[in-house]
Amino acid sequence: MNTDNIEIVLVHTSSPGNIGGAARAMKNMGLSRLTLVAPREFPAPEATWRAASASDVLNSARIVDSVDEAIADSQFVVGTSARGRRIPWPVLDPRRCAERLAVSSRTERVAILFGREDRGLTNEELQRCNLHCHIPSHEDYSSLNLAMAVQIVAYELRMWGLAERLPEAADEDWDVPFVTTEEMTRFYRHLEETLTDIGFLDPAAPRQLMPRLARLFNRVRIDDMEMGILRGILTEAQKSAGKH
Template identity: 50%
Template sequence: MEERLNRVRVVLVGTTHPGNIGSAARAMKAMGVTDLVLVAPERFPHADATALASGADDLLARARVVDDVAAAVSDCVWVVGTSARLRTHSVPVLGPDVAAGQALENAALGPVALVFGREHSGLTNTELDYCNAFVQIPTVADFSSLNLAGSVQVMTYALRMAALTGMDPGQASAAGEARDPLATQDEMEGLFRHFEQALTTIEVLDPDNPRNLMRRLRHLYMRAGLTGSEVRMLRGILTHTEKGR
């Protein structure tokens, strides 16, 4: 199970206060989750981050800083985004325990990511488009706002508990080896670009009035849990569709 925890990545997007990065790192290390990626933080490195990490300085030292969510999750086979509000997306909305269990199950097949949004505004719809599922922490109805580090603590604790009570690691490994590897997010993005190109070519998609066609297709295939070979099969079909045969 520790090996699978090592494949879980915490992604913090657009963090405003560097102290929240340090507190999140401390929460992660206490639960055995050590892969931290920061998307366009306003201030990092910073003394406040180091001070509030309280011994998790090694996570801060290894943390990767990237420009956008696409770069943060490109190699991941499953991505779950935290959101306090239901949006116009049709991917599953999970509780922390279920999300943690699915994250560890998919970690047998490759890296997975938990994506946390900005302190005041969360994740944008475009950033949520990269997610296979959303997770909502069941707070009281009239005060749903959790501190960023608090949200990270809840989710990493759920991961820890899932690891402690889950299936035998050997069984999980065998299950992972028995199936075709899941497509990475980078492979999925290639499929979506190919879909957009092919649908434009055959005049199903109007680039000047796309409506929600591509977003609905994204949701459909993100729910499906496609493998790498399935993505290649679909792209082969799209190639022949573009050629008109």
């Protein structure tokens, strides 16, 4: 993905605060190219303070008079849409849309259009787009703040940009080796002995206690340091019970 080829376009934005919030969302996710189509008020102090440390995105924003001018140099255009249209159009959610944009941005200039706060993009503007992006918000309250919508799309783009650098599993970069199956077997034996010693487990009526505890511990991966802590707790419990 080439973020230099990705442009966020805000169409006829009425609130300067939303412009600042969108700029901040963009910088959070590594995007910098912002185009404003006929904003009602800009520059504005509210945009500046809402942007926080993303004033550089605001200062470099391009201001144009029309959507046609904003996307004239774009080769792939996506329009965000909150509702269905009379004429069916290719529609993707932000995650799948980001994948498409990430691929296109390697060699093409792409633009993502966000419409007016009160009514979004017009049918005519959406018809200028190659693809529509729909954020599937909850039906009880489907209205999204403009800056929030920008944040969602920008985040999904960021995740695609990081795809090759993020670990595929949560424990891929763990700092301590995980215990072996044999060590877990010894732990379960020690656990059973301790529970018997403290009177919690009755060997004559075990009530599936150990299989359930095994299922509990097997839902997570235990590393060497954690195993040392667990075995130490069991040993101290046995000492307190006078059984060590």
